[in-house]
């Protein structure tokens with residue numbers, strides 16, 4: 001069964017590990033967010049592509065949810081001695097990824113090419129595609145002006161008020177090679193439990209992606225990153241509010257309308273089923289907190305089972 005997953009960072013990594021445990025790796029394609037990409041110390045860092053690669057390679061640091069396990073930060077200490085900014089912690093082995101990527105890009109490789117090479121060299125058999133080879137960068141407007149995503153999320157620790165979110169460069173971008181086809185032709189499309197605004201939003205902002213999702217041959221299933229009225233992790237609630245979306249599974253469904261068909265949500269949110277039905281979205285209650293490997297696989301099985309269920313036609317709104 002060919003599965004295409006849209007993935008951001010930490011929230012997606014767990015489900016992707018679960019999916020990779022249930023599928024022949026070559027049947028899994030991941031479309032990764034690049035809106036978080038940043039230039040750090042002159043190097044091109046692609047946090048979400050690296051988080052997915054490290055997770056599927058079994059080398060993601062479990063405590064941080066980003067970067068490599070068993071990491072050291074000697075270069076970071078050296079950079080601090082030299083007065084460089086060090087609020088964005090680059091580990092020593094992680095640096096090799098950014099040096100390699102930056103050199104390849106300078107030599108004329110596309111982000112797709114170097115992403116595929118980095119995944120292959122780390123033993124990842126799944127296919128990892130950036131959402132676009134063109135630069136698209138999430139920017140956050142705060143009362144003190146515009147911030148890059150990493151300035152907002154890491155330097156300011158997401159503690160500043162969000163007035164607006166934009167995806168700079170999106171209008172001029174187009175899907176990376178293979179992305180539109182992977183979304184259209186998959187037997188199942190999975191939107192991982194990532195931040196709907198800053199992890200999935202940039203992917204949807206690339207012209208052609210939403211059209212491909214609307215034309216998807218298989219069902220499109222999302223896993224809610226919101227449980228109850230709160231985000232499972234990170235600033236999704238604040239960012240959804242900034243976008244005028246209710247911080248609830250319904251807000252997630254609205255962020256993914258009209259192409260979303262099924263939303264896997266926490267059992268505590270099963271009451272949203274009727275309202276979701278009005279959006280043409282079938283609620284699939286499940287245990288969505290992936291607190292260990294077994295839970296990652298169990299949730300992946302729930303998601304994969306959505307492909308075999310007859311895909312119910314969008315439920316019609318009740319006759320007025």
Ligand code: FO1
Pocket residue numbers: 008009010036045046047048050051066067087088089090091094150153154199
């Ligand atoms: N997140 C932090 O909270 N602090 C960091 O110092 C940090 C460094 C970092 C380095 C490489 C990388 O791939 C990710 C890193 N992240 C860090 C996480 C990153 O901000 C997030 O993974 C995504 O941008 C959001 O999903």
